[in-house]
Amino acid sequence: MNTRTDQDTASSDAALVKRVQEGDTQAYNVLVLRYQHRVCDIAKRFVNNSSDAADVAQEAFIKAYRALGSFRGDSSFYTWLYRIVVNCAKSFLESNSKHRYNIDVDAPEFEALDTEGVLTSQDSPDRILESDELREIILKAFAALPDELRQAITLREVEGMSYEDIALAMKTPIGTVRSRIFRARQFIEEQMAGLTQGK
Amino acid sequence: MRNIDHIDNDPILERMSAIYDGENLPQDKLQSDEFAKAREHMQNWSLIGATLRKENFASIDTSFADKISAQISAMGPIANTPIAEEPIVDQAQVEQKPKVNYVVKVRKAFFVLAQVAAAAAIAAVTVVGYQTYNAGSITDFEPAVNANFGPVGGVNLASYQNDNQDMVIRMNQFDSAQNANVSQVATPQNQADPQAIRDMREKELEKINIYLRGYVLDTATNR
Numbered sequence: 001m002n003t004r005t006d007q008d009t010a011s012s013d014a015a016l017v018k019r020v021q022e023g024d025t026q027a028y029n030v031l032v033l034r035y036q037h038r039v040c041d042i043a044k045r046f047v048n049n050s051s052d053a054a055d056v057a058q059e060a061f062i063k064a065y066r067a068l069g070s071f072r073g074d075s076s077f078y079t080w081l082y083r084i085v086v087n088c089a090k091s092f093l094e095s096n097s098k099h100r101y102n103i104d105v106d107a108p109e110f111e112a113l114d115t116e117g118v119l120t121s122q123d124s125p126d127r128i129l130e131s132d133e134l135r136e137i138i139l140k141a142f143a144a145l146p147d148e149l150r151q152a153i154t155l156r157e158v159e160g161m162s163y164e165d166i167a168l169a170m171k172t173p174i175g176t177v178r179s180r181i182f183r184a185r186q187f188i189e190e191q192m193a194g195l196t197q198g199k
Numbered sequence: 200m201r202n203i204d205h206i207d208n209d210p211i212l213e214r215m216s217a218i219y220d221g222e223n224l225p226q227d228k229l230q231s232d233e234f235a236k237a238r239e240h241m242q243n244w245s246l247i248g249a250t251l252r253k254e255n256f257a258s259i260d261t262s263f264a265d266k267i268s269a270q271i272s273a274m275g276p277i278a279n280t281p282i283a284e285e286p287i288v289d290q291a292q293v294e295q296k297p298k299v300n301y302v303v304k305v306r307k308a309f310f311v312l313a314q315v316a317a318a319a320a321i322a323a324v325t326v327v328g329y330q331t332y333n334a335g336s337i338t339d340f341e342p343a344v345n346a347n348f349g350p351v352g353g354v355n356l357a358s359y360q361n362d363n364q365d366m367v368i369r370m371n372q373f374d375s376a377q378n379a380n381v382s383q384v385a386t387p388q389n390q391a392d393p394q395a396i397r398d399m400r401e402k403e404l405e406k407i408n409i410y411l412r413g414y415v416l417d418t419a420t421n422r
Contacts, residue, residue, distance in 0.1 A: 012220060012221040012222075013221060014221070015221045015222075015224050016221045016224070019224060019228075019229075020277060021277060023228070023276035023277060024228040024229055024276075025271050025272060025275070025276055026228065026229035026230075026231065026234045027224075027228075027229060028271055029234065029238075029264065029267075029268045029271065030218065030219055030221075030229075030234075030241065032264050032267050032268065032271075033219070033238075033241045033242060033244075033245050033264050034219065034245060034248070036245060036263055036264050037245060037246070037249040037254050038249070038254055040263070041254055041255045044255075054260060054263060057263070058263070058266060058267055061267045062267065062270055062271075062274075065271055065274070065277070066274070066277075068277055069277045134246065134250075135250050138246065138247055138250040138251075139250060142247075142250075142251065153247075153251070154251065156220060157247065157248040157251045157252060158251050158252055162222065163217070163220070163222045163223075178213065178216070178217050178222070178223070179213060181216060181217075181220070182212065182213040182216040182217075185216060185240075185243070185244050185247060186212075188243075188247050189240065189243045189244075189247075192243055192246070192247075
C-alpha cells in the first residue's frame with residue numbers, strides 16, 4: 001500500500017520548502033507535522049527506544065531547519081531529511097555508548113518513560129492516545145467514507161499525488177479534489193474525537 | 200456508508216488542508232492565527248496519513264511538534280539563523296565504528312600464545328632428545344682408553360698423548376656422501392663400521408702394550 005514515490009513526495013514538499021527558505025517559519029511547522037511520525041519511526045529503528053527516538057527526531061528536525069538554506073533540491077526533502085535522521089541516530093548511539101553509565105536514571109525525564117512501549121508526555125499526559133485503538137478507528141472511518149472521498153484521500157496520502165494529478169485521475173476540477181480531501185479528513189477526525197472524548 | 204452532509208464547510212480549514220498538502224499556498228507568509236487554528240487539525244491529519252500509509256507509530260506525543268515549533272520560533276527565519284555545519288554527510292563516511300570486542304581480542308592473543316608455547320615445547324623436546332641420542336652414540340665412539348684410564352693413576356703420560364688419530368680414524372669411517380650433511384651424523388645409519396672400531400681398539404691396545412713394555416723394561420733397567 002505504501003507506494004508513494006520520491007518524485008511525488010518531492011513535488012508536494014517543494015513549495016513548502018521554498019517558503020521556508022524565503023523565511024516562512026510556519027511552513028516548516030507544516031513539514032514537521034507531516035513528517036513527525038515517519039521521522040520518529042526511522043529514529044526508533046536505530047535507538048530502539050521511544051523516548052530516545054523522540055530526542056533524535058527532534059534534533060534532526062532542528063538540524064534540518066538550520067541547514068535548509070543550503071538545500072538545493074537535488075534530492076527530495078524527505079530523502080534529505082532521512083539522511084539527517086540517520087546521522088543523528090548514529091551520533092546518538094556513539095555518544096550513548098561512551099556515556100552509557102553516566103546517565104542519571106533518577107532524573108525527572110526518566111519518570112516519563114513507561115514500561116509498556118508507549119511514550120508518555122510530562123507536559124500533557126491527557127493528550128496521549130493509545131495508538132492501536134486510534135489506528136483502528138481511523139481505518140474504520142476510512143472504510144466508511146463515500147467512494148469519491150476515499151479515492152481522493154488515498155491518492156493524496158498514500159500515492160502522494162498532487163491535487164492537479166488527482167483532478168486528472170478523477171476527472172474533476174482541482175477545487176473539488178481539495179474539497180473532497182478536506183471532507184474526508186473532517187469525517188475521520190470526527191471519529192477520532194469520539195475516542196479522545198471517551199477517555 | 201455514513202452520511203457526511205453534516206460536515207460543516209469551513210473555508211479556512213479547507214484552505215489549511217490544502218496548505219498542509221503543499222497546495223494553494225498564499226503569496227504571503229502563512230498567518231500565525233490561521234495556523235494556530237488549524238494546528239490541532241493538522242496533528243490529526245498527520246495521524247490519518249500515517250495510518251493510511253501503514254507507518255509505524257507505537258505512541259503519539261502530540262507535544263512533539265509543539266516543542267520543535269517553539270525552538271524554530273526562537274531561532275527565527277532561516278535568514279537569521281546561523282548556518283549550521285553541513286549535516287548531510289555521505290553515508291559511507293558515517294559508517295559506525297566497529298565496536299572493540301575485547302573477548303575476541305583476548306582469545307586471539309591466547310591462541311597465539313598457545314601456539315608459541317607448543318612450538319617452544321616441541322623445540323625443547325627435540326633438542327633434549329637429539330642431545331640424549333647423540334650422547335649415547337658418542338659413548339660408543341669413545342676410544343677404549345683415554346688418559347683417565349692410563350696405567351699410572353690417570354696421569355697422562357707423554358708416550359700416550361692422544362694425537363687425535365682416533366678422531367681421524369673415526370671420521371674416516373663415515374662415507375663422504377653421508378657426511379655431507381652434518382645432521383645425519385647422529386643417525387644409526389651413519390655410525391662407523393664395527394670392524395673399524397675393533398681395528399681402532401686393537402691399535403689402541405697395541406699402543407698401551409708398547410707403552411707398558413717400555414715402562415717395565417725401563418724400570419727393570421733402572422733397578
